[in-house]
Each structure stands twice: as C-alpha cells, then as structure tokens.
Amino acid sequence: MDYTEFERLKKEIVPYIEDHLKPSRLEHTMNVVKVAREMAERFGEDAYKAEIAALLHDMAKYEKRPGVNMDFAHSKIGAEMSREIFGIEDEDILNAIAYHTTGRAGMSKLEKIVFLADAIEPGRNYPRVDEIREAAETDLDRACILSLERTIEHVRDEKGWYLHPDSLKAKQYLEENNLMESKELAELIAKTLDDKKGIDVALIDIAERSSFADYFVLVSAGNERHAQALRDSIEDVLEPMGIFPKNVEGKNKPTWILMDYRDVIVNIMTQDAREKYSLEKIWGDCEITLCN
Numbered sequence: 084m085d086y087t088e089f090e091r092l093k094k095e096i097v098p099y100i101e102d103h104l105k106p107s108r109l110e111h112t113m114n115v116v117k118v119a120r121e122m123a124e125r126f127g128e129d130a131y132k133a134e135i136a137a138l139l140h141d142m143a144k145y146e147k148r149p150g151v152n153m154d155f156a157h158s159k160i161g162a163e164m165s166r167e168i169f170g171i172e173d174e175d176i177l178n179a180i181a182y183h184t185t186g187r188a189g190m191s192k193l194e195k196i197v198f199l200a201d202a203i204e205p206g207r208n209y210p211r212v213d214e215i216r217e218a219a220e221t222d223l224d225r226a227c228i229l230s231l232e233r234t235i236e237h238v239r240d241e242k243g244w245y246l247h248p249d250s251l252k253a254k255q256y257l258e259e260n261n262l263m264e265s266k267e268l269a270e271l272i273a274k275t276l277d278d279k280k281g282i283d284v285a286l287i288d289i290a291e292r293s294s295f296a297d298y299f300v301l302v303s304a305g306n307e308r309h310a311q312a313l314r315d316s317i318e319d320v321l322e323p324m325g326i327f328p329k330n331v332e333g334k335n336k337p338t339w340i341l342m343d344y345r346d347v348i349v350n351i352m353t354q355d356a357r358e359k360y361s362l363e364k365i366w367g368d369c370e371i372t373l374c375n
C-alpha cells in the first residue's frame with residue numbers, strides 16, 4: 084500500500100471509529116495500531132496495511148444485528164463493513180480483520196500480526212500475556228501458538244464456552260509447521276536434493292552469523308531444467324507436510340532459485356552462478372557440511 088492511499092484511508096477511518104467505538108475500545112484500537120505497526124516493521128510486513136487492518140479490526144464491535152452476538156461476529160462483519168464502507172479490497176487486510184478473534188489454519192503474516200497485536204497491546208492484562216509478548220518479539224508462530232493455547236485454556240477449560248474450531252485448527256497448523264527443527268528440515272532438503280542428483284549439496288550452519296536464518300542449503304544444477312526439477316522435488320516432499328516457503332525467487336530465470344523456508348534458505352544454482360556468487364566463501368567461517 085502506498086503512502087497516499089494509506090493517508091486517504093486513515094482520514095476516512097479514524098473519524099468513523101471515533102464515532103462508533105466506546106472510548107475504551109477506541110483506546111484499545113489505537114494501542115493495537117501501534118503494536119501492529121511495530122510488529123510489521125520488525126517482521127518485514129507492510130506497515131501501512133497493518134495499521135489499516137488494526138484501525139478497522141473492531142469497527143463492528145457495537146453494531147446491532149438481530150440475533151447476532153457481536154462479541155463473536157464482529158470480526159467477520161467488520162471485514163464485510165470495511166469492504167462496503169471504505170472500499171477495502173485487499174484480501175489480506177480483510178482476512179486479518181475477519182480472523183483476528185479466532186485465528187485460522189494457514190494465517191498470513193499480516194493476519195498473525197493483527198491477531199497478536201490485539202492480544203498483547205499494552206492495555207491487555209491476563210495470565211501469560213508477558214510470555215506471549217516476549218515470544219512476539221522474535222517469533223510470530225510461537226507467539227501465535229502461545230496465544231491460541233491461552234485462548235483455548237480460557238474459553239474451553241475455564242469458562243466452558245464454545246470454542247471456535249478455527250482456533251484449534253490454527254494452533255494445530257502452526258504446531259505441525261513448527262514441529263520440525265531447522266536442522267532436521269535442512270537435512271531433509273539436502274537428502275531430497277541428493278536423491279534428485281543435485282550436484283555438490285552443501286549445508287552451511289549460519290545460525291551464529293545470521294539473524295535471518297539458521298541454515299543455507301546449496302546445490303548446483305546441471306542446467307536450468309535440472310534447477311527447476313530440484314525445486315519441484317523439494318516442494319513435492321515438503322508440501323504434503325504442510326511446509327510452504329515464505330518466498331521463492333528466480334522462478335522465471337532459474338540460474339539461481341532461492342527458496343525461503345524461514346530458518347532454512349535453499350539456494351539452487353547453475354554451476355556458473357554457484358562459482359560466480361561463491362556463497363561458501365562469503366560464509367566461509369561457518370561450519371559447512373558436504374552431503375554428497
């Protein structure tokens with residue numbers, strides 16, 4: 084989202100929520116905005132989108148709809164109203180609003196940020212909130228798991244209320260994706276590449292030297308088609324396990340395909356590119372394991 088669009092939306096949204104929210108809810112919303120913006124900056128998400136989603140997340144809280152409990156429905160209805168009143172079409176923003184109370188399986192980064200900002204803004208005070216705040220400094224998934232755990236304890240076990248199945252599914256999904264340690268994942272990827280005749284498969288342990296990942300997996304491909312095939316082989320193995328890359332670069336010109344699995348970054352390179360960029364030299368003081 085560009086700055087002009089952001090400013091335009093903000094000018095429309097702020098007076099609306101000032102009109103429609105109780106003072107305490109407005110204060111909460113502004114806290115969520117601040118935390119969501121900080122988290123977006125920390126985790127490389129669009130801070131304007133985070134701010135807009137946060138401004139809108141509770142907009143429907145005091146709507147009156149016959150037979151509808153707004154405590155449960157304000158998230159979904161808020162997303163609908165955001166589209167209708169402010170013309171928000173960005174699906175990621177709409178989903179962040181729609182799932183901010185329950186979470187869901189396969190949440191995007193923006194969804195996680197709004198979900199967590201709502202749960203940990205400075206006005207929140209409940210058991211284990213500090214633990215969730217601390218996790219949210221470094222690890223969105225772990226913070227979401229802790230927050231969902233807390234919700235489940237509170238709603239189902241303490242209050243005896245109905246627990247939305249999306250919350251259980253969200254937690255399950257995150258746990259399955261988090262289950263594998265980065266070392267295991269790197270080794271599984273290396274083995275997959277070796278099986279597919281990847282050339283000079285190497286594992287570089289960059290955890291000590293890098294803040295963005297724990298391992299690099301390097302492999303050379305005989306040609307661009309082989310590079311594509313190596314990439315496909317990794318996806319074929321990981322997708323059924325519910326592990327998806329955060330980002331894949333070089334899909335169109337596969338002299339260097341970079342697959343970002345968060346803690347593990349896979350670099351599939353043609354032999355020329357591998358020589359040219361010589362990542363092994365750049366990361367030369369890290370432990371490098373050759374796998375074939």
Ligand SMILES: [Fe+2]
Nearest residue numbers: 140141183184
């Ligand atoms: Fe809410």
Ligand SMILES: [Fe+2]
Nearest residue numbers: 111140141201
């Ligand atoms: Fe909220």
